[in-house]
Amino acid sequence: METAALAWLGAGIGAGIAIVGGGIGIGLVGAGAMHGIARQPQSAATIQTAMLIAAAFIEGIALFALVICFMLYLKA
Amino acid sequence: MTQTPATHEAGGHAEGAFNPGESIMHHIRDSHELEIPFFPEVRIPLPEWHVFGVDLSITKHVVMMWIVSAILLLVFGWVGRRVGSGHVPGRLRSALEVMVVYIRDEVARKAIGPGADRYVGYLLTTFFFILLCNLLGLVPGMSTATGNISVTASLAIVAFLMIQFAGIREYGFFKHFKNLVPSGLPGWLVLPMFGVEFISMFVKPFALCVRLFANMMAGHVVILAFISLIFILGAVAVPVAIFFALFVHLLELLIGTLQAYIFTMLTASFIGMSAHPAH
Numbered sequence: 001m002e003t004a005a006l007a008w009l010g011a012g013i014g015a016g017i018a019i020v021g022g023g024i025g026i027g028l029v030g031a032g033a034m035h036g037i038a039r040q041p042q043s044a045a046t047i048q049t050a051m052l053i054a055a056a057f058i059e060g061i062a063l064f065a066l067v068i069c070f071m072l073y074l075k076a
Numbered sequence: 077m078t079q080t081p082a083t084h085e086a087g088g089h090a091e092g093a094f095n096p097g098e099s100i101m102h103h104i105r106d107s108h109e110l111e112i113p114f115f116p117e118v119r120i121p122l123p124e125w126h127v128f129g130v131d132l133s134i135t136k137h138v139v140m141m142w143i144v145s146a147i148l149l150l151v152f153g154w155v156g157r158r159v160g161s162g163h164v165p166g167r168l169r170s171a172l173e174v175m176v177v178y179i180r181d182e183v184a185r186k187a188i189g190p191g192a193d194r195y196v197g198y199l200l201t202t203f204f205f206i207l208l209c210n211l212l213g214l215v216p217g218m219s220t221a222t223g224n225i226s227v228t229a230s231l232a233i234v235a236f237l238m239i240q241f242a243g244i245r246e247y248g249f250f251k252h253f254k255n256l257v258p259s260g261l262p263g264w265l266v267l268p269m270f271g272v273e274f275i276s277m278f279v280k281p282f283a284l285c286v287r288l289f290a291n292m293m294a295g296h297v298v299i300l301a302f303i304s305l306i307f308i309l310g311a312v313a314v315p316v317a318i319f320f321a322l323f324v325h326l327l328e329l330l331i332g333t334l335q336a337y338i339f340t341m342l343t344a345s346f347i348g349m350s351a352h353p354a355h
């Protein structure tokens with residue numbers, strides 16, 4: 001297979017796998033937040049803020065991988 | 077696989093056909109010309125300036141950063157002109173004061189502890205600059221300066237310098253590096269620990285840089301990809317594409333604000349860890 005095709009294939013599969021990890025991570029954070037709010041509704045605002053911050057970190061990691069995939073796509 | 081003429085034009089299908097990859101990159105990338113919306117033929121060339129092989133020309137993103145700086149100077153200069161004189165604050169000042177006091181109390185003072193007020197100016201500048209750059213990129217006709225890795229790298233370099241400055245000011249040059257390793261470690265652990273902490277000193281600002289850059293670039297790429305669907309699939313894709321592009325555009329408001337806050341919070345946290353190491 002020519003290198004351009006391999007690079008594009010790598011970019012696509014890499015992006016998919018990276019997003020799976022990010023999705024699972026943010027899902028777990030959301031689940032933890034739901035449990036916390038269900039136990040103590042009065043701390044909902046604090047938990048929500050903490051959830052958003054943790055989700056942004058996890059999204060950042062998924063986007064690191066996305067940047068590499070984008071570079072692969074451009075190099076080919 | 078044989079090399080047919082079709083695979084040669086794998087990037088673009090035919091002469092004059094729409095090339096989504098190229099079109100998206102054209103909007104994301106920095107350029108030496110300013111473009112006006114609704115008048116695609118009008119391109120204002122910006123002055124180029126190369127110094128010793130380094131490209132220091134005034135580009136589109138530089139102009140965007142100048143616009144952001146001008147807005148910040150005007151707005152905060154106007155709002156701060158009667159601080160401390162007992163004058164009752166108006167609406168704009170009260171609105172900005174909510175954010176300024178939040179950054180000062182919840183972010184800077186909580187993360188840094190004693191001596192935080194010295195770094196509050198820098199943290200406020202970082203927060204409002206990144207916030208306004210991110211939000212300005214969503215206005216049609218403007219582009220996101222923080223979607224350029226050079227801009228975020230510069231912000232991360234300044235953060236790195238502030239972190240080192242905080243530690244060296246508290247403890248002096250050599251003790252700041254000795255603080256990387258907690259006391260009371262078994263002897264064989266000291267050298268690997270120092271290596272790991274030394275590398276993490278550089279990795280943390282690098283992560284700040286890439287996180288902000290990737291978030292901003294990815295948001296605009298997704299919006300442009302949805303709009304490109306219209307050109308690829310024809311008129312049938314218009315409602316879906318517009319709906320999703322609008323949804324992502326609004327999500328970008330939240331993400332831009334969140335990323336500005338996270339950059340500031342992490343920088344404050346690193347400054348706190350450097351100036352007052354818990355061990």
